[in-house]
Amino acid sequence: DADVTQTPRNRITKTGKRIMLECSQTKGHDRMYWYRQDPGLGLRLIYYSFDVKDINKGEISDGYSVSRQAQAKFSLSLESAIPNQTALYFCATDPGGTGELFFGEGSRLTVL
Amino acid sequence: DAKTTQPTSMDCAEGRAANLPCNHSTISGNEYVYWYRQIHSQGPQYIIHGLKNNETNEMASLIITEDRKSSTLILPHATLRDTAVYYCIGGDSGGSNYKLTFGKGTLLTVNP
Numbered sequence: 001d002a003d004v005t006q007t008p009r010n011r012i013t014k015t016g017k018r019i020m021l022e023c024s025q026t027k028g029h030d031r032m033y034w035y036r037q038d039p040g041l042g043l044r045l046i047y048y049s050f051d052v053k054d055i056n057k058g059e060i061s062d063g064y065s066v067s068r069q070a071q072a073k074f075s076l077s078l079e080s081a082i083p084n085q086t087a088l089y090f091c092a093t094d095p096g097g098t099g100e101l102f103f104g105e106g107s108r109l110t111v112l
Numbered sequence: 113d114a115k116t117t118q119p120t121s122m123d124c125a126e127g128r129a130a131n132l133p134c135n136h137s138t139i140s141g142n143e144y145v146y147w148y149r150q151i152h153s154q155g156p157q158y159i160i161h162g163l164k165n166n167e168t169n170e171m172a173s174l175i176i177t178e179d180r181k182s183s184t185l186i187l188p189h190a191t192l193r194d195t196a197v198y199y200c201i202g203g204d205s206g207g208s209n210y211k212l213t214f215g216k217g218t219l220l221t222v223n224p
Contacts, residue, residue: 004155035214042199043156043214059213090155099146099203099212103155 003027006091006104014112019078021107023091032074033092033101034058034066043090049074081111116200121219124194130187132218134200137181143204145176146212147185149196156199156214159185190222 004025013019023032030051035043035058045058047066055066063085067075078085088108092101117135124130136145146161160167160174162183167174173186187194199217 040216042216045213088153092155099144099161100158101148101156101212103157105155106153108153 002105004091004093004102004104006089006107008107009105010108012110012112013081015080015082017081017111019081019109019111021076021089021091021109023074023076023104024072025091025093025102026072027093027095027102028071029093029095029102030071031094031096032068033094034064034074034076035090035092036060037088037090037106046076046089078109078111081109083111085109086111116202116215118198118200118215118218120216121221123221123223124187124190126192126222126224127189130190130194130220130222132185132187132198132200132220133182134185135182136200136202139180139202143202145174145180145183146199146201146203147172147174148199148201148214149194150199150217151193151196159198190220192222192224194220195222196220 007022033048034046037043044060046064048056049068065077088106090106091104094101144161144163147159148156150156159171162174176183197217197219199214203212
């Protein structure tokens with residue numbers, strides 16, 4: 001089983017719908033991240049959390065929100081999805097500032 | 113965080129060493145150099161990182177110039193499975209100000 005699991009892996013939705021992407025990890029890491037990747041581009045940081053009570057905005061947080069329900073769970077929500085949020089989304093963890101991130105397999109979101 | 117510059121693409125023959133360059137002339141003294149790779153659309157995979165000394169692990173070697181303005185990732189015996197996008201990142205994963213920004217990377221194609 002994967003150490004960092006993302007659900008759903010693929011989702012097609014319509015403009016204006018609320019979408020939640022979930023991430024769970026079995027690595028016991030405090031730090032969790034959400035990244036977005038668009039075709040031909042690198043990864044851009046949306047939000048990150050250093051522990052259950054800590055939430056920080058990344059470089060592209062507008063239109064997104066997150067919830068850190070437990071050490072092992074970090075969810076990303078799109079309150080009202082729009083087409084330019086169509087992208088591949090990655091969750092990642094790290095044990096504590098080592099820079100060695102462990103990524104999930106990605107969630108491909110299409111907003112029509 | 114330090115801006116990095118990498119070639120868009122490179123080719124390498126199977127079995128030969130792949131040397132991937134990265135310029136990071138604006139890197140600050142406390143910022144590390146990290147390398148990740150992403151195979152197709154999978155989650156990125158950590159390879160190696162260093163501050164100022166050369167580093168080696170089971171995957172690769174990292175050579176950092178003395179002035180720290182550039183580095184080279186070396187895959188000693190490239191295989192077809194090493195075909196991927198390689199990201200060089202200059203940043204600081206510690207403290208309360210997380211800085212790991214993924215650029216567009218270098219597409220390394222290993223040819224038979």
